Amino acid sequence: MVSRWTDFLTTDGEKEYRNRDEEFLDDGISSRSELTIVWEKxxxxxxxxxxxxxxxxxxxxxxxxxxxxxxxxxIER
Known part of the structure; x- marks a missing residue:
């Protein structure tokens, strides 16, 4: 969500720094509090x-x- 909604009006949601495949790998979040921070961001x-x-x-x-x-x-998409 951060990639999609950052600079929403001026850049494509597919930011250069984004790697879609890696988003589905274990990112090392090891606790509920770490997950909550990412979720809330x-x-x-x-x-x-x-x-x-x-x-x-x-x-x-x-x-x-x-x-x-x-x-x-x-937005609806």
Missing amino acids: GWQTLIDTLTGLSEKDLLKKIYIRGEGHLVIEA
Whole structure:
């Protein structure tokens, strides 16, 4: 979620630093508290992004994996 919602209006969700395959490997999180920190960072990134959007932003075009979407469509996706 952090990748998708960071710089949501200006960059594709497929950030250069992102490695999708590695996201499904054991990342060494060994406790519930570590998992909670990662979980909360993702949700906070989403909430901050949505809070920062204006009504006018909803009709802007952004790209996800190279495919154009209106912001409102991207949110629903």
